[in-house]
Amino acid sequence: MTTITLALTPIVMKCFERLVMRHITTLLPPPSLDPLQFAYRPNRSMNDAITTTLHLSLTHLDNKDTYVQMLFIDFSSAFKTIIPQHLIEKLSLLGLNTSLCNWILDFLTGRAQSVWIGNSFSSTTTLKRRKAPHRKAHCCSLC
Secondary structure, rough: OOOEEEOOHHHHHHHHHHHHHHHHHHHHHHHOOOOOOOOOOOOOHHHHHHHHHHHHHHHHHHOOOOOOOOOOOOOOHHHOOOOOHHHHHHHHHHOOOOOHHHHHHHHOOOOOOOOOOOOEEOOOOEEOOOOOOOOOOOOOOOO
């Protein structure tokens, strides 16, 4: 059974999102992003991620009595399910100014979403601004 989250964003808004993202990345200091992050980075692709992973693994296996365990997870919809407040807290820690963080939070909240399963659509729900629960550990740098 396939579950798909639909975000029907007009093309104009997609272009605007890309401009905002470019602006944000110019504000962040270069070492703030993990060098092994391939998503949402220019000139990086899934092929680069796989090639780098294989290279690092094979280099490690050149050492005597070593092994490698790998787990591949598809996070292709990660930003469709992110809690906006978590993202804003991370962006604020990276040094983005409060006005921009608040603008992004306003943009990400109050948006209608529905889920499509097979031939059925769920009722529409609106993302609400909420305070995220405190978490000691995060699974990645921007969630």
